[in-house]
Amino acid sequence: MLKPKNTLKRIVQNLDGFWDCEIKEENRPIAVPGSWNEQYQDLCYEEGPFTYKTTFYVPEELSQKHIRLYFAAVNTDCDVFLNGEKVGENHIGYLPFEVDVTGKVKPGENEFKVVVENRLKVGGFPSKVPDRGTHTVGFFGSFPPANFDFFPYGGIIRPVLIEFTDHARILDIWVDTSESEPEKKLGRVKVKVEVSEEALGQEMTIKLGEAEKKIKTFDRFVEEEFILENARFWSLEDPYLYPLKVELERDEYTLDIGIRTISWDEKKLYLNGKPVFLKGFGKHEEFPVLGQGTFYPLMIKDFNLLKWINANSFRTSHYPYSEEWLDLADRLGILVIDEAPHVGITRYHYNPETQKIAEDNIRRMIDRDKNHPSVIMWSVANEPESNHPDAEGFFKALYETAKEMDRTRPVVMVSMMDTPDERTRDVALKYFDIVCVNRYYGWYIYQGRIEEGLQALEKDIEELYARHRKPIFVTEFGADAIAGIHYDPPQMFSEEYQAELVEKTIRLLLKKDFVIGTHVWAFADFKTPQNVRRPILNYKGVFTRDRQPKLVAHVLRKLWSEV
Ligand code: GCB
Missing domain, CATH: 3.20.20.80 (Glycosidases)
Incomplete structure (x- = not known):
């Protein structure tokens, strides 16, 4: 999964800001991204569930695009609703997830709701140890009884993005430089690209620095290798990054990549x-x-x-x-x-x-x-x-x-x-x-x-x-x-x-x-x-x-x- 990115052919809206939150039967403003525990003193030890709400606006021409909601991370369990309909859920913190809402976004105003809970569970992520009926349950008997030594913060902790792309689009990119030969300054950069069904038959251009390859996408996966003589290797002293650009007719994605080997x-x-x-x-x-x-x-x-x-x-x-x-x-x-x-x-x-x-x-x-x-x-x-x-x-x-x-x-x-x-x-x-x-x-x-x-x-x-x-x-x-x-x-x-x-x-x-x-x-x-x-x-x-x-x-x- 690629992180949403503004490029010449992709549009990204960022929903960071103050959302409304239903907390203890009250409607309070809450910051996204952020954890709820230190925004309000009475929420320090609360696990939720809390209902986060916001609205976003989409112009007519964008509502027909391929649209995904991207959550960079929510801690921890959450259900996602768009215009009253449940469209997704997620159950692990600290990792991104996306919800495909193509065809579900209205031109104009859209209501967006995320119900978030951050409960410690025995055998869960995040975890606690079972209550053995003593006063000391968590890590060294701690409260909250987390089975680890940092505060179990909850909330929409990272940005929430909406990305609009063409239906014929780039889905993922893999870069592998492990077969490069640093002593000969020879860079071998393998690039694999996954495209959507709709992109089959289109011409793809992959540019790495000055080098360029054009390929017809006969398959969902396209693989190319770039051989770079006199390559500038990514290192601690010189963390040089090469710009990589993948282009389809109506989509484009860019990455900065480093050529290096680990052994x-x-x-x-x-x-x-x-x-x-x-x-x-x-x-x-x-x-x-x-x-x-x-x-x-x-x-x-x-x-x-x-x-x-x-x-x-x-x-x-x-x-x-x-x-x-x-x-x-x-x-x-x-x-x-x-x-x-x-x-x-x-x-x-x-x-x-x-x-x-x-x-x-x-x-x-x-x-x-x-x-x-x-x-x-x-x-x-x-x-x-x-x-x-x-x-x-x-x-x-x-x-x-x-x-x-x-x-x-x-x-x-x-x-x-x-x-x-x-x-x-x-x-x-x-x-x-x-x-x-x-x-x-x-x-x-x-x-x-x-x-x-x-x-x-x-x-x-x-x-x-x-x-x-x-x-x-x-x-x-x-x-x-x-x-x-x-x-x-x-x-x-x-x-x-x-x-x-x-x-x-x-x-x-x-x-x-x-x-x-x-x-x-x-x-x-x-x-x-x-x-x-x-x-x-x-x-x-x-x-x-x-x-x-x-x-x-x-x-x-x-x-x-x-x-
Ligand atoms: C550890 C843990 C770390 C603790 C640290 C400590 O072994 O990995 O999460 O914070 O010890 O200070 O006890």
């Missing part, structure tokens, strides 16, 4: 044939008042801080972010580990029905993000209960689903279960291309004892490598620090303690030639459900929630300038 062996990850070490963060798409609502200035700010601190990558923990994050990453040369909305997976998910939903989520994530050169890895889940015997089949299936969609990138699962303790060993990690682990030595274990924690980490990481013989990526480690709290000698929650733990962990892991990256948890402080470990926020941010640097930020900036 990996027993010890290393390679970008364009050269080893790359991942320096960066796990983060959240989250901000005061906005909740998880798309907000463009925040993206610019975060990328500017990633560059300032000399990071080269981040993980979209723990769900796919707005696609604009990837557009910027492509343009600015930042690598992305793209994660499915699979956090808090427990034994209650290990059944055929939920597995089907999870497979579908992975297909939808890869379908959306497949053409972004910045995306170098797919993560199918964060910290599932992957030491449960039923996890093995479940995650093997998710790995295979991701591979069916894309063989050119490594597929990973982020585990905390593959520990030195054999009784709690992960049963699924062995299927994945790179061993991704979250480790909190000196924080949750060896509290206040950084040196002992580091010794245990070293032993753990050596054993992991001996066991798997695959590259190791430490996807999380870190410590909470409340900005402004200082202590000598360094104590937990002080800026000094966080800075020391982070620096020493990275220096230790840099000595291991099988470690391909260290991502600090987290980029910035973020809001969580309430529990005794979280004074409103998780304070593991290297930056505060409003993006000011803590002591550790300066330490990282210097350290990463040398790596």
